[in-house]
Amino acid sequence: MKRVLVGSMLHETNTFNPMLTDLEEFRIRGLLFGDEILEKRRNTGTEMGGFIETLEEKNIEIVPSAHACPLPAGLVTTEALDTVLGAFIDTLDRTQVDGVLLAIHGAMVTQEQDDGEGYILKTIREKVGQDIPIIHTLDFHATLTPMMAENADAMTIYRTYPHMDMAERGREAAAMMARTLNGEINPVVVIVKRPLLIGPPHNVLPHDMPMKRIMDRAREMEAEIPGVIAACPAQGFMQQDVPYNGIGVAVTTDNNPELAKKCADELADMIFDKRKEFYVELPDxxxxxxxxxxxxxxxxxxxxxxxxxxxxxxxxxxxxxxxxxxxxxxxxxxxxxxxxxxxxxxxxxxxxxxxxxxxxxxxxxxxxxxxxxxxxxxxxxxxxxxxxxxxxxxxxxxxxxxxxxxxxxxxxxxxxxxxxxxxxxxxxxxxxxxxxxxxxxxxxxxxxxxxxxxxxxxxxxxxxxxxxxxxSNLKNFTFTKIKRPIYPLDDI
Ligand SMILES: [Zn+2]
Incomplete structure (x- = not known):
């Protein structure tokens, strides 16, 4: 029987909010360890609910590690990150696993890490080596980074906003894990970026134009291009001053990085071309x-x-x-x-x-x-x-x-x-x-x-x-770390 570590660390960090996200904030929202995760998240509308359902269905042993889902706020403290990441590493120390399956947000910034999830993935990769697959989900508001792609085998991202597909994406990621462990696929993921900040409350819903056309094209790629496993745009999270902020696309293919890059570029260009349509004037x-x-x-x-x-x-x-x-x-x-x-x-x-x-x-x-x-x-x-x-x-x-x-x-x-x-x-x-x-x-x-x-x-x-x-007005913020030029801070 194959064995998979499951864990979760979900945080969207607003770097302009001075209120730190500390361990107390983690506890208020439910900081769970080990079997508690199975008890409290089984049959819920969450990625973890989806992981549990599909892994059990596929007869894969679940090794529950840690689960944290604090509300978005300012920087995550180093202590809080170390508590969750430390639990992942402890679990890996204690148990030999065949795969690592994580629900992460993709826009976490900590006191020391601009790319919180990239850091988590890199730390786990260094621990388990290249042969153990690492697969994860992300929020539609993930700030995709090269470090995420370098340290994961596959990823899938919410396709809805409001995010009503959390459990579905969890099932999808767990199914990718099962196929990988069975030797049916050998996934590889490529991320591309474009210099564009978009987000709520503007015209950004995936089921409305102009975003709908891009989401439809992504579904078409998955259905019609052999080898494309998951084609996933991510809008990013505007209110954070980090180098890689901006929209991105992650495409996972069956061992075909060139195809993944080609599909990701096409989708990213489609979003960037529509950049002026996302912004609308709002009443005071x-x-x-x-x-x-x-x-x-x-x-x-x-x-x-x-x-x-x-x-x-x-x-x-x-x-x-x-x-x-x-x-x-x-x-x-x-x-x-x-x-x-x-x-x-x-x-x-x-x-x-x-x-x-x-x-x-x-x-x-x-x-x-x-x-x-x-x-x-x-x-x-x-x-x-x-x-x-x-x-x-x-x-x-x-x-x-x-x-x-x-x-x-x-x-x-x-x-x-x-x-x-x-x-x-x-x-x-x-x-x-x-x-x-x-x-x-x-x-x-x-x-x-x-x-x-x-x-x-x-x-x-x-x-x-x-x-x-x-x-909603980015002119209200002072960005110092973000790569320039980027729309709409710069007229490109
Ligand atoms: Zn979101």
Whole structure:
């Protein structure tokens, strides 16, 4: 029986956010080791769920090592990286394996490594040598690097955004591993790059033009060109200042690097040629709320794009809440990460009236706090089960910490102790909030929330140009490490 190490280290690092991603942040989101991984991730909508299902089906022994999925934020600490990578190496020290299968994001930056995943792959490659296959998945927002291609045999990348194919990609990667171990294929992967920064909240969805044509061509290559195993564009993650930032394409073929390079170049050129079509002008917060009030297709979901938690922000920005109250919006739902307000509301108790200064405490870009007086309606410990019909992470427990729902007339503000990315509608429903009941909901996200917030929950979207570390306007950032020239920082 063949034996495969499985592990996971998923982090999208916003290098403009000074808040480090430390071990505590890892623990809040579930840092798992050994058999715990099988217990907590079997039958879930995650890559690990897909790995487990397919490896068991193929009769391959699973050697679970470590699993970490901290929320995006600033640089990952060296201690946190060493804990997970150290566990991978310990597992390899203890157990002889025939393959290594990893779920990694591809946009992790640590205190010492600009290319976190390249470093993980290189360290494992040095440990296991050239003969043990290393295969992995990546997020659609991976910053592809040469070090990743040099140290992996094959890779596959999410094809959806919102990322609803995590488990499917896990099954795909595990199937590639099984075929490799059986001697059916001898995979090789090539990565190419182009100097282009794109990302949410712009016009970048893979199921819409112009990206759709490129994704369709990738599927066509896999179906029609003999030897192409996986043809995968990656959009990268705009808000990080690292040398290799920018779009890339990874193509895995059956022992044919020339073919892989040719296909990757074709797809990368297709993306680069469309560079001007990805960018769109967005309304500022005041204009956003005016547009939402005038919408003839409510309920409206508003993307607080500068405070996109999935893009590594604090989640306590008040720009939209301020406008909602200033413009006298009748019904709205606004979540804010503010542990102090959550505690004060909980101490006051359900049914009491509280006056609080909410949000705007993490950084001047996200403030100032907004003074509210409202009624505490619900208090929870913030634990909830993500449902498969509600968006990402089906079957996985979510954790927003001690949380309180406060109603200011019919404007509902939910203050949470931990940040929660609105990727699954259960974050709202678990505290008694049904966004379909409000004229507008603020989503602290870029585009990923659209699987959770779709008809009948909301009927339309507005992307707002709010301030913050995930701002849609790259002119707000100072890049020093990134290779120049690159569009749109440079007019190429
Ligand atoms: Zn992503």
């Amino acid at each position: 917060p005041a204009e956003t709320i005016r547009l939402a009030l005038k919408s003839d297709n409510p309920p409206v979901a508003i993307a607080d794009s500068g405070d996109n938690i999935g893009g590594g922000t604090p989640g306590d920005g008040t720009a939209l809440l301020h406008e909602i109250l200033r413009q006298g919006v009748d019904t709205a739902y606004v979540p804010i990460c503010d542990p102090e307000s959550a505690r004060l509301a909980a101490e006051a108790g359900v049914g009491s009236t509280v006056t609080l200064e909410v949000g705007g405490k993490s950084h001047s870009l996200y403030g100032p706090p907004v003074k509210i007086t409202g009624k505490v309606r619900t208090i929870t410990d913030g634990l909830f089960l993500n449902r498969s019909w509600g968006g990402y992470w089906g079957g996985v427990i979510g954790n927003m910490g001690l949380s309180a729902r406060i109603d200011v007339d019919r404007v509902t503000i939910v203050v949470t102790s931990y940040r929660i990315s609105p990727d699954n509608i259960m974050h709202a429903k678990s505290i008694g909030v049904y966004p379909e009941d409000y004229r507008m909901s603020v989503c602290k996200g870029g585009l990923a929330f659209r699987e959770a917030y779709k008809t009948p929950v909301v009927n339309s979207y507005i992307q707002s140009d709010t301030p913050g570390f995930a701002s």
